[in-house]
Each structure stands twice: as C-alpha cells, then as structure tokens.
Amino acid sequence: MANLQTLEHGTFDSVSRLLVSRISNDLLPHRFLGSRPIRLIPVPVHGSPSILALSSRSWLNYTYQNLLHFTPLISEPLDHAWSFSAELCxxxxxxxxxxxxxxxxxxxxxxxxxxxxxxLSFTPRKMAVHPQHRLIYLVESDHRVLGPEEIQKRLSEMEKQGKKVPPGVLDLPPEIFGRPKAEAGKWASCVRILDPVNGTSVFDIALDNNEAAFSIAVVPFVGLNNEYLLAVGTASDTFVAPRSCSHGYIRLYRFAEDGRTIELLHKTEIDDVPLALLAFQGRLLAGVGNALRIYDIGKKKLLRKCENKAFPSAIVTLTTQGSRVLVGDMQESVFYVTYKQSSNRLLIFADDTSPRWITSHTMVDYETFAAGDKFGNVFISRLDRSVSSQVDEDPTGAGILAEKGFLMGAAHKTKLLAIYHVGDVVTSIQKVSMVAGGREILLYTGLHGTIGTLVPLVSKEDVDFITTLEQHLRGENQSLIGRDMLSYRGYYTPVKAVVDGDLCERFALLPPARQSAIAGELDRTVGEILKKLESLRVSSSGF
Structure with missing residues (x-):
C-alpha cells in the first residue's frame, strides 16, 4: 500500500511518496519529488486510477504489472491538470x-x-556530434542495395536495350517495400545531418561511384587554427568477406551555415577500408585496415605523419586520453598504444590476454577500459599502474622497443576485472552521468534494441547486500526453458564481479511469504530491501 503525503520544511514545501511496510506497518520515506508547493490530482490512465503529483516537476503515480511506479513527465512543470475526454483523445x-x-x-x-x-535512408553506421553546433553527423550505408546514381544508370541501359520498366514500380515507398537489391559489392550510402532537438534531417549527401561510408569524426586541426572539419572514411567496391576494396578514401568536409550544411574540401586516397577515425592532438587518427595512422591537414589532401602496422586484423574502435590511444582490434581485443612526439612513433606496449571480437569500447579511466564483443559479452580490464607510469616517463619509447614480447604479444598484459554476458551484440558503450550530480555509469546499447547500464557499487555493504539477494533469487526465478541464470550470464566466460540487476528487481514480484523469508535471512525488512533497490537504480539512472 502506498500513500502520498505533503511535508513542510521551513519556507518551502516538498512531496515524498511513503511506503507502508507489510511487516511493521511503518511508513518509510520513498522518494523526494519536488521543492515547489504541490498538488495531488486523481486521474484515470488507461482505465486504472492514477495520481498526478505537480511540483517543480510533474510526476505520474500508477500501478503496472502489480508494481507501483513513479514516472516523471517530459514536459514543462504544470500548474494544474485534470482528466480530459474527447473523440480524438x-x-x-x-x-x-x-x-x-x-x-x-x-x-x-x-x-x-x-x-x-x-x-533514415540506409543503415546508420557511425555518428559524431559537433561540440559547438549541437548537431549529429551520421554516416549510413547498405550492402547489396542500389544507390540513386546506380538506379538511374541501369534504367538508362534498359532504355537503350528497349526494355520497359513496369509503371509505378519506381514509385513504391522504400520504407515498406525496401530498396532495389543488387549483387555483392554494391553499396548505397550517404552522409546526413540531424537536428536532435527538432527530430529532423536538415541535410544529406549521397555518395557516388559505389562508395560506402564506414566511419566519421569531427576534428579540430591545429594547422587551420583549430577549425573543426568533418572527416568521413569511405571505400569503393567493398566486399564484406573476405574484406577488400578497390580504393579507400578519407573525405574532409568544411562546415557551413552554422554546421547545417557541409562542403567537400578534399579527398585523400588510401589503401584499405577506414573503419575508425578520431581527433588526436589537433590531427586525425585513423584506423586503416590493420594500420594505425596520424594524418595532418594539407592543401590538396591529408598528409601521413606516422604509422604502425603491427595490429593483427583490422582496427574497428579508437579512444584516447592525452598521448595514450586504446585500439580495438576486430579479432584480438584491445591494445594500449602511446604516441612519442619526440621520436614521432606510435608504440604498442600492452594488450589483452584473451582474443576477443571487439565491437565497441570506452576508457573508464587512464588505465582501465570497458568493451563489448560480438558474442554479447561486456568486460572491464585494467593495466597495472606501475606499467602505465613507466611508459609515460619514457620520453622516446626506447624502453618499450627493448622489451621482450610475452605470449606472442606485447610485453605487458591487462587484468580482467569483470565480465558479464548481456545476451545481445553490444554496438556502443559510453561512460556517462545520467543524473545531475550523480555517479558516472557505463551505458551500453545492443543490436536488438537493448539499452542497459553498469552501475558501480561504492561500498562493501552494498556489494554484500546485492550479492546475497541475487543468490537467493537465482533459486526463486526459473527460466521459461529451465535454463540456469548463472550459466547463462557466464555463457562464454564465467561471470565475474557483476550482479544481475534485472534478477534482483524481480524481488518485488515474489509472493509476500517468500519476500518475508528472504528479508529475514538478510536481516532487513521487505520495505528496506525495496527501498535499497530503488535507491540504487534511481540514484544512478534516474528511472
């Protein structure tokens, strides 16, 4: 049972939701909602009674799947509200x-x-955000699809041969019927500018000559007084397996009209597919096939300044802090690279102990990274701090070159801190703070639409509590197909240092008798467990 109660503190009002404990009937404060004088308004939503709480934010209190929810409304603060019924609403x-x-x-x-x-017109591949204009720049490409230029070319050939196209075929909406299919090696691609505030596409450029875009980055070049340019990595006549192309290119675009349009500055030909681009110390860092290169701006094309071709397969992800670069290899996990400016060298000094098919990664701190692989695993690894300091103190990198490799790789290895099977191919992972003043968390997305978070537990008390609760719930919630939850979360590698938050949230769905039994073994009340679970979730994600 839940009640809403107004509390007055000094010169302002606040509102909190209070939960009635099923064991002691005590009122437990549940969530702070706002600092303005509040209004509580009963309204029907989807046929069930609900409550609108209007304060500095507007909240909706409702019951869904036998659970009580408090959800903020995405709108301006409301002064008053009421139910409304009309033919259209x-x-x-x-x-x-x-x-x-x-x-x-x-x-x-x-x-x-x-x-x-x-x-969108095609499958989105990569995106970049302009730091000043707050627009999103997106590259799209689809394999085995005819682009607009190729369609017109084939129609002209059919007309010359006297063949007729059935009327209305070309006017079919592609979002319903799809785009014209083609043989392997044919691509349709474009570069698009999106306004995320208005949710509209403001500009797009279709790529010609069977080029497909694979990477994008916004780069401030020192040679142009830190002017921002848009770098797009493309390749023509690309085959997926085995990976090959006739030519690779890095296109540079100049921003115009406050970033709402772009103009081609020049186009640099390269020898492989550029799958990763990144701004690095006023220049462009590019992963071209298995080579890591640094490019600087030139009048007619980009100028190659430095290169390292010691990576096993293909570079797919890049992140950087200072002079350190973390390189995600397609098949061999993540490599630690340092750039020594005095000798103009990119040197590999550490790598992972296990080969992993990396799809995305991010730096958690200077020595630690989090990554996802194509088999649905998220893992965190860390380099020893003494090794990190030793590499930074070497001005020329001579010590790194003199070190002997270990296990057919770099001289130093990272240590696995945590690993967890999420059951979806991780397409991106970022370190963000979703609550103002809250702790930073890892936010990841999956190929099937999964959005998840990894929340750090900062106290040993929280770790002991949530770990013990998870152990109890593993026996309470059986899979529909009879699969053990622990074996699923450790599908490829035994799960380490990660607690299944989705499983712990199912505590609220247990019968009252089982909740009381588990709470007794944890030396807590049912209300305290529910409060702790919601506190961990809300303080980190805001949900």
Missing amino acids: PEGLIGISGSVLKIFQIPKLGSKLKQDSIP
Missing part, C-alpha cells in the same frame, strides 16, 4: 503551464524512456 489529460493550455495523453505505461524515431 478519449483518455487524455488537460493541463495549464503558465499561460499555456496543454492537452496530452500517456501513450504507454511501464516504459522508462521516451523514444523518438527519425526515418
């Missing part, structure tokens, strides 16, 4: 925000994120 709400009257409805209960879709 049968289960709506009407509210006042200042001098504005709003009519809205709650589309779906139980969802934690608001999702807006922007239609």
